Amino acid sequence: ETGVTQTPRHLVMGMTNKKSLKCEQHLGHNAMYWYKQSAKKPLELMFVYNFKEQTENNSVPSRFSPECPNSSHLFLHLHTLQPEDSALYLCASTSSGSRYNEQFFGPGTRLTVL
Amino acid sequence: AQTVTQSQPEMSVQEAETVTLSCTYDTSESDYYLFWYKQPPSRQMILVIRQEAYKQQNATENRFSVNFQKAAKSFSLKISDSQLGDAAMYFCAYRSARGNQFYFGTGTSLTVIP
Numbered sequence: 001e002t003g004v005t006q007t008p009r010h011l012v013m014g015m016t017n018k019k020s021l022k023c024e025q026h027l028g029h030n031a032m033y034w035y036k037q038s039a040k041k042p043l044e045l046m047f048v049y050n051f052k053e054q055t056e057n058n059s060v061p062s063r064f065s066p067e068c069p070n071s072s073h074l075f076l077h078l079h080t081l082q083p084e085d086s087a088l089y090l091c092a093s094t095s096s097g098s099r100y101n102e103q104f105f106g107p108g109t110r111l112t113v114l
Numbered sequence: 115a116q117t118v119t120q121s122q123p124e125m126s127v128q129e130a131e132t133v134t135l136s137c138t139y140d141t142s143e144s145d146y147y148l149f150w151y152k153q154p155p156s157r158q159m160i161l162v163i164r165q166e167a168y169k170q171q172n173a174t175e176n177r178f179s180v181n182f183q184k185a186a187k188s189f190s191l192k193i194s195d196s197q198l199g200d201a202a203m204y205f206c207a208y209r210s211a212r213g214n215q216f217y218f219g220t221g222t223s224l225t226v227i228p
Contacts, residue, residue: 041220042219056215101147103161105151
């Protein structure tokens with residue numbers, strides 16, 4: 001288990017629900033990411049936060065709303081999702097100042113939209 | 115944007131044998147990093163090995179080694195003495211030295227046959 005945790009691990013929601021995904025990193029990193037992982041597709045970068053500031057928004061629909069209150073916590077607020085949004089949502093973190101900048105991943109939240 | 119291509123959706127290898135996973139990428143940059151990540155079934159994605167583009171020497175981590183061909187933009191992963199625990203999805207990833215964004219391939223599913 002790495003120093004990146006995600007809750008919940010599984011989530012089933014209807015299209016009219018509102019829910020939030022949470023990510024927390026205990027590695028002292030300053031950059032955090034949300035990815036969407038669907039079968040047979042590359043990881044889709046959704047959002048990047050660097051020192052709590054959003055630096056990337058990869059044309060993500062507004063039904064996904066990120067929040068980064070501090071460098072250790074990242075949220076993804078979900079509302080009025082579509083069935084095609086069902087996927088594994090991965091959180092990752094990295095340190096901008098490190099030499100390699102490899103990402104450390106959380107276990108993911110398996111989201112099913114009915 | 116950079117693209118990363120993994121042309122082998124699935125591979126299999128006999129236990130104790132050697133297997134090579136392919137990865138090619140497209141970039142106009144000269145300074146970047148390359149990574150191989152492993153995602154076991156229902157488990158977290160973890161870093162296997164990394165390579166700096168300016169280093170000619172191929173990276174090695176125990177049974178894992180890479181064949182980095184910068185001119186050909188190729189970055190293959192060789193797993194020697196394959197073990198059952200090596201069964202997983204393997205993702206090749208690219209990161210520019212100038213930014214925090216990572217680009218991932220579609221992954222190769224590796225099966226290890228006892």
